Amino acid sequence: MEVLDILLTASFWAAAVRIASPLIFATLGELICERAGVLNLGIEGIMVIGAFAGWMAVYLGAGLWAGVLVAMLAGMLFGLLHATLTVPFGLSQHVVGLGVTLLATASASFAYRISLPEVTSPPKITPFQPFAIPYLSEIPLIGPAFFAQTPLTYLAFALIAVVAFTLYRTPLGLALRAAGENPASVEAQGLSVTAIRMGAVIVGSGLMAVGGAFLTMSAFSSFFFEMVNGRGWICIALVVFGAWRPGKAALGALLFAAFDALQVRLQQTPMGAVVPYQVFLMVPYVLSILALILMSRRAEVPAALMVPFNKGER
């Protein structure tokens, strides 16, 4: 019954939406990469770099939106590195991705130590503030959950539609999906597979970084080393969960976030006094794995995912 009570509180749903927001950014970013045929395991590190760069920019005096832009550019830079190694050079996407994650994470630590050598606890910035949308935010339950969030959350949800529209309704999306399905079809129609795939990885990485920046600039107000904490890997699973479709993937992000918000609240119930808290921490992951098993059975993987394309090779 405690679960039902929790599910009926607006604060629970508000938390779920808030937790889902960074996942949505990064999941959409990963989805764009994978739809073009490139698995981007740099996601975890790129989120760290985004979290650090956005926060640092604001700490140094930039505006919040300028900070988001800085985070995105930092992510795109690492995306460029990833794309260069995996697309024209055709290196293993697993190895490159993990390398980018290690490099980006380490770069963030390094830059942090260089720029704040004397600081014991990380300085705070003034993050994005919730912005209640008139009238809509007054709807019971749904209003506080969806319409009293920070602007970055609204952006995340708007991006779902933008990415879906781009993928399915524009020439660019067509070329991108074709590059992930059969790059030869792109090449034979006179387009450059290399350009499309690199572009997708760079833009996707930019979104991942914004997902990271959400953590320091909206969810919290400061940067901690462990704050991304595997969210990138969750996003990889969410792309599979969503069968490489933006809407379904975002729904998965929301579902995962709801489990996460639920377990925190369950810990505070009488049950939480008996059951070790680690069990609650496991809940979202266990449920995600179950959902993944159920949902991804009939998923259509982009046929050329992780298959390098070399023009002129037989």
Next chain:
Amino acid sequence: MAGGEGAEVVLRLDGITKRFGALLANDAISFELRKGEVVALLGENGAGKTTLMNILFGHYTADAGTVEVFGRRLPPGHPRAALAAGVGMVHQHFTLADNMTVLENILLGTGSLLSPRLDTGAARAKVAKLSADFGLAVHPDARVGALSVGERQRVEILKALYRDARILILDEPTAVLTPQETAALFETLRKAVELGLSVIFISHKLNEVMAISSRVLVLRHGRLAGEVATADTDRHRLAEMMVGAEITAPKLAERDPGAPLLTLRRVTTARRGNAPGLAGIDLTLRAGQITGLAGVSGNGQAALADLIGGLDEPASGTMDLTPPHHGDWSPRAALAAGIARIPEDRHRTGTVADFSLTENAVLESYEAAPYSRKGWMDWAAAEGFARKIIDTYDVRCPGPSARIRLLSGGNMQKLILGRALEAGPKIILANQPVRGLDIGAVTFVHGQLIAARDRGAAVLLISEDLDEIMALSDSIHVIYEGRLSPAFPRGTKTPAELGIWMAGQGFDGGADAA
């Protein structure tokens, strides 16, 4: 045909040369294409036809030579430029994205990538008109992944026509088509020519070349070996130009059947998915005989091949070898018993695509001397073996260390044939040994199988091509739903009579009709 001598030259290739490593794929090839004609580009597998067209279209960059379309030189290496100049290519391996619709595939790359949305309305109308004009029926909103091979090819052609192609290149377009689909394709090509397009038709099938082309260019070993008006030649002469030598169909000399080497009695095997298993068959393979197995694909041929090749065991009944075999029946046991296999699918089960020729050559024998000793590979010996196969079986390749995926189907098959025959097998299991091969390679493979038979080997020839079965077999069985007809000695049944058996008539209700 509308085209001919006086017509406008729409395409001119001049001195095209292309190397892949040590392989000279195209050697200074020059020719012209005129408005309204169908030129056939004829040649064996590996003669350089596809390479030449890939250069023309910009997939490859030539080492030397130029391409002119409507009098303007094409920049090398840019499909976009070729498309813009009016060249459309229908690739042998379709360049379609399966997860998208027909219309989306056609529209891909046609407008600016940055335009905010797809203009499907006008495109839909244009595709409908082209479909009607050229007889290319296909639903624009169907997902390509759900289409048949013939329909996919129509989409490929529509892609080219949608971009207003004036020159159509078709690379082995009929390889994947049924006879009815081929006839429809030819109708389309005739309409295209009437409308003033020019067509390059790549093929190694002589009857199709004779049927559709007005002029034939023959490529051999990367060189232009000849050019002839279709009206002035015939199949036989074209075949000789293609191969560069006189073609004599292998002859089967009379030979008394030898001792039985493999005997199946009332053998059954388990069903496999949709395909039947064996349903109580009796079969004897004798030394010095080619036993042909005719039948429509999917009637138990794979079950029989797997059984003899060691991948399956009888569920009931007996399989006896001479000399007898003891212990588990496995591929390794089959090899040890002197059974050589030419598998049905040379890409999937015959070779490892990214292994070298050397590695592929010793796939069945690497674990024993002379290719390995005390657990160590002797690569020099293995390479020597590969070289021997390359020389003896005329495998055209850059060398023994090349990856086998670089080879054409015919050359790959020659390597498999060499690997099988050099082991001195007593029984040869040849499953579709010449599927997809050109005439030169077919003649070669058949000749080798007959030679092995004359040396005393027992050959089981499985083929869907009745002509092949009838030409090569000392005796013929027909397989139908896992059952086997009686053995028909050579020359005792006409193709029509065998066709009746292949349709399942003649088998009575019992599983042991034979």
